[in-house]
Every structure is written in C-alpha cells, then in structure tokens.
Amino acid sequence: MFFLRKKNKPIIIPRSDHTLSRRDIDPDALKVLYRLASLNHAAYLVGGSVRDLLLGRKPKDFDVGTDARPREIKSIFKNCFLVGKRFRLAHIVFGKKVIETATFRKAPAQDAVQDEHGLYQYEDNTFGTPQEDALRRDFTVNGLFYDIKTFSIIDYVGGLKDLKSKTIRSIGDPSIRFREDPVRMMRAVRFAAKLGFDICSADIKAIRKYAGDLGNASLSRLCEEIQRLFVHQATERSLRLAYEYGLLAVLLPSLHQWLSEKPENCEAVWQALHALDQTAAKQDVSNAVAFAMLFYPMVTETVEQLRAKTPTGKRFNVFHARRLAAEKVLTPIVKHYRFPRALWMTAIDILELTDRLTRKPDPASARDIRFINHGIFPEILQGAEVFKTLFPTRPWQIEVWQALYQKAGPIARQKRDEDFVPPANPHTRKARRRHTKRRRKNHAPNAQQQPTPSA
Helix, strand or coil, X not given: CCCCCCCCCCEEECHHHCCCCHXXXXXXXXXXHHHHHHCCCCEEEECHHHHHHHCCXXXXXXXXXXXXXXXXXXXXXXXXXXXXXXXXXXXXXXXXXXXXXXXXXXXXXXXXXXXXXXXXXXXXCXXXXXXXXXXXXXXXXXXXXEECCCCEEEECCCHHHHHHXXXXXXXXXXXXXXHHCCHHHHHHHHHHHHHCCEECHHHHHHHHHHHHHHHHCXXXXXXXXXXXXXXXXXXXXXXXXXXXXXXXXXXXXXXXXXXXHCHHHHHHHHHHHHHHHHHHCCCCCCHHHHXXXXXHHHHHHHHHHHHHHCCCCCCCCHHHHHHHXXXXXXXXXXXXXXXXXXXXXXXXXXXXXXXXXXXXXXXXXXXXXXXXXXXXXXXXXXXXXXXXXXXXXXXXXXXXXXXXXXXXXXXXXXXXXXXXXXXXXXXXXXXXXXXXXXXCCCCCCXXXXXXXXXX
C-alpha cells in the first residue's frame, strides 16, 4: 500500500484498511476517549501507542489528545489532576494507572533565537489544531493519530510511510529539531534499537554534528535517558548506536575512552550486553543488572590491575578487589549524574557477589541464610542468569540457591508468619467476666426529721 499525502492534507486510513482494534486499547483510555467524544470534543489516541498498536506491539502507556482545554477536561473528569507549568497537562487517574490527556498544541514559532550555548529557544507552547500538534512532535512514527469517532488513522507527517519502511525520521529539519532539544538524539537511538528500525541519513548526519550539545541538557534528563538506553532486549544495539554516533563520548566519556583503546574492549562490552538481552527475553532484568553488565569488562580489567599490584605472598581477596574496582569505575559517573543510590549500590553488589552462586549453598550456614535474606538477592539471581549466559561453563548453582530462597527467604518467612496459629493451651482458664459495681445514684439528702409534738 502506498501512502500519498498532499501538502496540508492528511492521509486518512479507514477502519477497513488498518489493523488497529479497540480490543487492544486500554479500557480506561477508551473511557476517556468516549467521554470526550460524547461531549463533541475531538478525541484522538496519540503518540507511541498508535505506533506500537500498528506494529502489533503492546504499548507501555496510552496518551490522549483533544481540543478541550485543561480546565474543561478537569470539569469533565472528577479523577483528573492538572500538572505542569509551561503547558498544563491533565492526568486522569484510574487506581495506579494514569491516562495523560493533553490539549492540541502548536509547533513553536520559527523565529527562534540562540541561547548562550547556541541552542534554539522558543516561546512557550500555545493551543493549536490537530495538524499543528502532529507537526510539533519529534519523529514521524510518533505523529500518528487514531480518531475514536471514525476509528480511522490520521497521518499529517508521513508516519505511515516510515512505519512501513522501518525508518526513524525527524519531523522537520533535524539540525533545528535536535538543537531545540538535544535529548531527541538519544530518543532517536532508543527508538531505532527498540523497534529494530534504521535512522535516516539526514538524522544521522545531524546527530554526528550536534552530539556535543547533549552536554548542555540538564543532568536530571540525561540521567533518565541513560537508564532508558537499557532497552528491553535491545540494550546492545542502543549502546552500539550511541557509541557509533558519538553520543557515548558525551554521556559516558570514561567508558567511551576505554572502548576506543582497543577492539577487544568493544567486543567484551557487546558480548556482555548481548547476554543481557538474551536473558531479558526470558525474564525481567532490572536497570541495576544492566548497569553492572555495561561496566563489567572495565571492572574486570581493573581487578586484574589490582591483582598485579598485590605483593607476592599476600593473599588476594577477589571479592574485596571487585568491590574496590567497581567503586573506582562507577563513583565518578554516579557523582556527576547523581544516579539513584539504590541503582549504583546494587550494581556494585552484583559485580562483587554474583560469583558466590557458583558454589552450592549450605542451609545450615548462617552466612548463606543472611545472604538470601538480603534485599538485593533477587537482583543477584538476575545477574547470575546473565553471567550464566555469558560464561556457560562455570559451575553455576542458581537453581539450588533459588530453591533455598523459596524455602528460607523473606517471602517464605512472611508466609509462615501469616499462616502461624498459636497452639491452644488446655490449662489456660477461660477469662472471667469482670463485673463492676454499679454506682448508686446520688439522692438529695433527706429533710431533717421534725420532732414529734408532745401530747
């Protein structure tokens, strides 16, 4: 099927010609769409959810676009909260789920000025039409709309064509769009890895040219985007692309420099991340495990350097050396980006302790019981599964540790505590009911008795 779009005219695909079904849309998102449509508002499913549904993937979340203003949305839904300062968004809450609903916005004006870093700065967003809202989005595949009234797909930006050709393409001039928001370069890499798409040549050229602008983005956003590079089952490709296009040199310069020293370093990292992706295809893997695997080859090399510096005849504690090496490699990075402490401390523990799962546990050992009752032990098991994929010849005892964890771990202990019923004591006497004395009512004092008159 060819998609021909005239200038300023959208492509509209009727329900009979596309595969997106309401059965695949979240029921709460449908409630929001139907309610807005019943009050004569435009109600579109927008963004990545339309893209994923057309690709046969399960969307992570569902976003709604409408012509209703934020205050109108709040008056329609009692479970609505308005958030944001520059542009108000409506969060419609269903339990722990949030359906983000936004009023259509205009693309920024083109008379932008450059700030002190050379980045383009625009005025705040203003309300607009559906077409203007599509044109302000980052990539064409994210600019598709699903109209709940007609059940049709609306394409203002050529997203259907790029979806068919599996291409990531910026909406508008990529040089301008990436300088508006440098984090879009990381998003391009992440979407290409996640969807298995290729980035178009114009976007690649702009990424290589303006990769250095990433250093001007806020640290909080970069910290978040680095963690998002750990794409489910596609971490290897996302980091490969980031390294190839020069983004890794700005994000993680120490890792980029180490990778550039010799080809063997690159191969070691890609193999570790490939094992991570293989494990992620079978079970959930946390960001801490991914973080540990990304830096595992660097840490291993640092351990060998510490071993070489150990005096002859002195015992070398490999577990302690791993912790020292992990702290040496990770500390500068986590201090710069202020990664959550739970993330990098767990990654250090995984790098240090995972090898303990190569021996059988002793159920009578207090040390082993303390180990499995530690809060990070489930992630230690995840890390061991990745290392088992990477080093299949090692004598891993993961199943034995898993069985002990199920038998004597915190979950089993909690269940035993919940199921515990104290035994009845036959010698315990039934508690007697305590009777309290009933208080007498206060009566008025009797009148003084009059003397009997004498006869």
